[in-house]
Amino acid sequence: MSDKEVEAICRVIRSIPAGQVATYGHVAKLAGLPGRARMVGYVLRHADQPLPWHRIVNAQGRSSLPAGSEGRDKQLKLLAQEKVPMMGDRVLLKQALYEPDLDFLLWGS
């Protein structure tokens, strides 16, 4: 993938406000790369710059990090800290999913 694509993904991730989350597929789509959810995961893992990685969850609203892992716990902790609506270990996407439509119209892509 090109640097432009990586940059597009990072830009989308950085635009997610605290208290909201986005799924891998959602980020990919917003970055103009529909169907490339795996690339989002790749970027998060290899990102050299700081990113709000904890605001990215899978399509089921759960952390995609291995259960019991250090990162998993940290993610859940950060989400709770930002008061993201959850039910057990799942984020309630219906309430917390990042919908940038309006912001993009106001801010410009």
Place this chain on the structure above:
DNA sequence: ATTATGACTGCAG
């Protein structure tokens, strides 16, 4: 060139 392995997803069964 081929195969295996991911911070993924949607659609069955």
Place this chain on the structure above:
DNA sequence: TCTGCAGCCATAA
């Protein structure tokens, strides 16, 4: 809810 499986695509071996 859970398991498979086909798409997905960059990387490493």
